[in-house]
Amino acid sequence: MQLSLPLSETTAPPGDGVVFVRHRRARRYILRVLHDGRVRVTLPRWGVKREAHAFVEANRAWIDHHRKRVETRLRERPPLDRKAQAALRRRAERELPAQLLSLADAHDISVTRVSIRNQRTRWGSCSPSGTITLNWRLIQTPEFVREYVLIHELMHRRELNHSRRFWRLVAAACPRMSDARAWLKEEGKTLWPDAD
Numbered sequence: 001m002q003l004s005l006p007l008s009e010t011t012a013p014p015g016d017g018v019v020f021v022r023h024r025r026a027r028r029y030i031l032r033v034l035h036d037g038r039v040r041v042t043l044p045r046w047g048v049k050r051e052a053h054a055f056v057e058a059n060r061a062w063i064d065h066h067r068k069r070v071e072t073r074l075r076e077r078p079p080l081d082r083k084a085q086a087a088l089r090r091r092a093e094r095e096l097p098a099q100l101l102s103l104a105d106a107h108d109i110s111v112t113r114v115s116i117r118n119q120r121t122r123w124g125s126c127s128p129s130g131t132i133t134l135n136w137r138l139i140q141t142p143e144f145v146r147e148y149v150l151i152h153e154l155m156h157r158r159e160l161n162h163s164r165r166f167w168r169l170v171a172a173a174c175p176r177m178s179d180a181r182a183w184l185k186e187e188g189k190t191l192w193p194d195a196d
Contacts, residue, residue, distance in 0.1 A: 020052055029055045033066035035190060036074075073190050092116050092136035100132060100150045107173060109157045123149045123184070126156035137191045141183070148180030 017038045022045065029052055030042040041052050056063070080088070097114040104111045112130035119125070119135040126132050132153045138146050151174045159166040171177050 018056055020049060022047065031056070031059055031063065033063060033070055035070065037067050037070050039063055039067075088139055089116070089118075089136045092134070092139040096134050096136075096138060096146075096150075099146070100134065100154070103147070103150050104154055104157075107151075107154060109154050111154070111157070123188075124153040126153045126160070128160060130157060140191050141188070144176045145180045145183050145188075148174050148177055149184075 019034075019038055019040045020043060021040055022043045024045050026042050026044040026047075028044060029047060032040045032042070034040055039056065041056060043049070043052050093116045096116055100114050101111065110130060111132055113132070115131065115133045116136050117133050119133065122135060123138060124132065124134045134149070134153070138149055141149075148170075152170055155166060155169040155173065158169055174180070
């Protein structure tokens with residue numbers, strides 16, 4: 001869920017809903033339909049805006065399809081107002097640490113501290129000292145997704161990287177790992193309206 005930081009950003013004429021972002025490490029033009037229906041076009045360093053516009057037009061059917069999906073999601077899950085967001089954050093602070101510590105105990109893993117934050121690009125993180133930080137937005141995910149993220153962070157206490165050994169540990173502890181990863185990839189971005 002890491003988002004790249006742009007080198008520079010320009011927006012197409014108002015109403016078009018297309019944002020162009022140049023990224024120094026991009027190797028090709030990339031399209032992404034954002035949570036609000038805008039389209040972000042990432043240009044490689046050598047990219048030309050005229051070609052980027054042509055890329056958008058060539059992919060108009062794909063864009064329209066994904067914009068319709070975004071509209072459907074917005075109808076099903078409208079953005080949270082401040083009051084609802086604050087209530088969810090309080091609930092996350094009550095429930096997530098307890099759930100994490102219960103899983104830690106079940107897997108015989110020590111955790112020095114659990115914190116709940118408003119992380120902008122991550123669902124969670126684990127420090128070498130044993131502090132696990134969780135994103136409050138996890139409280140909005142299905143139980144199997146939440147469990148996967150918690151186990152993912154806990155397994156970093158055994159393997160502080162994303163090696164094959166790490167993924168084997170996660171898969172052994174979380175039978176629905178593949179389903180959870182697919183959910184996060186497809187639905188998770190709808191919980192990050194302020195991250196785009």
